[in-house]
Amino acid sequence: MLPELQKQFMNGLLRKDALILKQLDSQIRDSQQQLNIYRNSYRGGLLKAMKDIYPVTEQLLGETFFEAMCLRYIEQTPCQSFDINQYGANFSKFTDAFSPVKALIYLPDVIRLEWAWHHAYQATEPPEHDFSPLLNFDETQLASLYFSLQPSMTLLASPYPVDLIWSANQITEGESVNLDAGPHHLVIWRTGLNSHIDTVDLEFFNFLIFIQNHHTLGVIQENDPQFEEHLAIGLQRGYFSHYHF
Amino acid sequence: MITRDPISGVGIGLRAEHYEYVKRERPSIPWFEVLIDNYLGHGGQIQRHLQDFSELYPLTFHGVGMSLGSCDPLNKTYLDLLKQAIQTYQPVLVSDHLCWTGFQHEYVHDLLPMPYTEEAAHHVADRIKQAQDYLGTQILLENVSSYMQYQISDMSEAEFVAYVCVLADCHLLLDINNIYVSAFNHRFDANEYLSLMPTDRIQEFHLAGYEDQDDHLLDTHGQAIHPPVWELFKDAIKRFGARPTLIEWDNNVPEFSVLQQEAGKAELILDQEQHYAA
Structure with missing residues (x-):
């Protein structure tokens, strides 16, 4: 009985299914009104x-x-995480297909940038990794x-x-x-407490x-003429959390 | 880490708006409650704040994520994170709500009431026992505000709350504002509700402000505590004696001094009314 009741309530709240209304006691308040209070709270x-x-x-x-x-x-988009901070992750994809903002061609990438900033702010830190053995x-x-x-x-590339x-x-x-300033390639991340x-x-x-994309350094070296310079920059800036075989 | 002796007096719900003020001014507050779900699984500044406050004040953890009334399996990921936080920061009390917050991987992040039935009482009590065993601590269960009632309920909310606490062998966090709000919305007697509460299980009181929506009251935690809630708080103290009491304010969060004024009022009532306690 309880699982069915919860299923009906969720369908009423999220999908406007009317089945739950018959389960609510309407002596004091109309069933739909009771459900609407929760709908408003959920959306808010x-x-x-x-x-x-x-x-x-x-x-x-x-x-x-x-x-x-x-x-x-x-x-x-129902929330599918117990952590409300994870809600809104695919808002940029929704915006890609939301025709009223089609004219704002840069908007989905601004949204991706804001999500990346949010992610960087709350991400957990890995333990500090010792890269010195690489020298040997x-x-x-x-x-x-x-x-x-x-x-x-x-990593975010935008036109x-x-x-x-x-x-x-x-x-x-x-x-x-100036939107014609050319494509921008961005790295959004955090060191310590600073994003x-x-x-x-x-x-x-x-x-x-x-x-x-989890390629070995060997594969990357074959494809990147500036491999050594790039590896040095990445190490110097602390972009890598660790290495493994 | 400061010592984890039992807390007393009036604590305040810690909100991001006051992080810097509290760290800078170190106000004389006996303890703070943190909404622990906001910190679980996160690093950076969020975790740093929790670490800092755990070194400055006794903390209590208050969550909504256990979804104790849900028919989903208990969320192991959430419990693992909570257990880790308990072990790291040693809160004095850990509490969650007598409600469910989602079903079949859809979460509403709201406190949905249970039907007040024998089946529901055993269901939620079993889950509380599992959670307590897993976390290695007795939790406090909070009564929620509600805006709907199920036809299948065959006991009152107060009877249900008391029954679940006994079945689960857990403590009770009695939210005075929630009692008042639900009493108004469902036309029951708030004092009769108090009379049915298991005195020895009450470990904490919550106080907050509601919003008057004409035909119902909404538990928004966005205003000062209303006079009838203060009156009900006095009745509760007379009946049960003093317990650690929390001022909650989540929306339209004011200056910290406003919360301190509310805490001062609660302290005065604790001092004055507890002498009448049986």
């Missing part, structure tokens, strides 16, 4: 979470439009190594200068940004993509 809770994660998007769209768009997203490895050993990027890190749009909208509406957005060139970005 998720909306608040999204407003916290996407302040720049809200600033770009205006509060009214942003909230309406979020509520449409919430209708289509021969070429064959080095070629078979895999590196891992820091867990806080997101638009979304980092400049993000910076210009941090507190109040900022200066205008960063690093702009990198295309070649180094592709090197990091190779690392992210």
